[in-house]
Amino acid sequence: MIPLRFRAELPPIEEPLVVRLRDWLTGGFRSDREAVLLGIADGGREYDFNGFSLRIEADPDQSLDGDVVMGFPGSSVVHRLVRAGSSHNTFLITERCDQLCVMCSQPPKQAHRDLFPQFEQAALLAPIDATIGLSGGEPLLFKEQLFALIDNVSKVRPDLRFHVLTNAQHFDSDDEAWLRGSARERILWGIPLYAPGAADHDAIVVKEGAFTRLFGSLAILARAGAMIELRTVVTRRNAALLPRLARLIATDLPFCASWALMQLEPIGYGRMNWNVLFHDSSVEFEPIARAMNIALALDIDVALYNFPLCTVPEEYRHYAPRTISDWKQKYLETCRQCSLKPSCGGFFEWYDPKRGFARVSLT
């Protein structure tokens, strides 16, 4: 597992520190925003930040060049906000959420600290052409700050893209103008839709009226020409409903750029509720196949996220990209000799084979 935090000794700061780590000096080095590596010893890295020492304990073989880290006063940890070599950089905007999805991998917490200035700095220091995930919790609970963050960053860094994961409960028609502006072309909205009807969807997200509100928001996004990725986590609660959901998407939501069917992530509530929620698609792929056939026939783009390739029938495998984020991805013993491994996303770090897919096989 790729670490997202390191033990560290920070300079004497009184505000959160956001700094880009460099292995060597280059043109345009910004001494107020970058720290340069002096040396590595005993697993510790010694950086020079503005003449002050910054020490980070990290595996010496691991490259941190170009990474952006954040540290807080009085803390002995730095958070790796941006990894230069990764396409899976995500800022956790807040841990608050107004839904309580039964399979949530990041259960909400009430405590919130505004880190927008820090996220802005970090985004400005991200590699060229990077896509930055903005997630939560529900990031649109802080809509104004979130939009300002995207605006501020985009002004300086038009090369960056954003992938915002939102439950779409908070758009209103006043947002249309903003959505239509420069935001339109640089944001992909990842929006969960779990069932073709209000009763089922609302029960899964544990919020009454969520389905209706969601469709209102989708209409606003559609009018603005926003780019939408619908996301459906497949569980035993909705597997049988997928063909109907496919029809609904094709007829009512054809403006969506893609529809992702996602396997359950065994962490957070997903782990707690695993035994009641996990739909073993290695045994019962049929409802997923039917839903995909319908959607594809009606010209909706479909993708399978987080499905190990051997659990998917061969003819559907090319819809399953490697989606599990690099830092929480693993392979099993069985995978070692597998010919599909290079194109397979493998398993979540926290996947437990004893409770998992019945059919995991070498191919």
Place this chain on the structure above:
Amino acid sequence: MKKALFLIPSLLAAGFLAPKAEAVPGPSVEPQRGKAPSLFERLRLNHLYTLAAHRSHSSHRSHASHRSSSGGGYSVPRQSPPARTYTPPPSTLYNSPSIVAPDPPTDSRNQSSTPPSSVLPSPPAAALKTLPGNAEKFRKIAEEVQLALLAYGYYTGKIDGVLGPESKAALSKMQADYGLKVTGTITPEVLDALGIVAR
């Protein structure tokens, strides 16, 4: 070893680096201005996002990330930071600086080379608001350190809170004499040895 350690901060402080940030490369994507596009046009507009793979399904590599949990929250200490309370280890235990120079290409520490990570943008200075707090605090502590180094005879320069090559040389000398890790920077051990509390 020591020389190598001086080299970087000194170059940096001596202004051997390009003072101006380079313009950010990347595609010049100008949002359409003027008349608002019709609904039809808006839906037809090319988004910067490439979901090309969706159509062909030949390569899904460019797909968006799974991106669900992002690895827990950020552990923010609740209370205001305590004053540094480093217990200075007995200095005899420090025998020599054990820092090993990293292993980049030999000519990589100057501005003319192009290191592999040159895709990293250098945001224009104006774009980066300096967050309040740290800069001022750094300056004050740096001043105290300079003053102490002056008092101990390591430093003869200005007490300006700016850690230039002279300050860094003085720090390195002091660190070597005290048996501390030689970095040319203000380390917690330096603050302890000089009796400076970074409140």
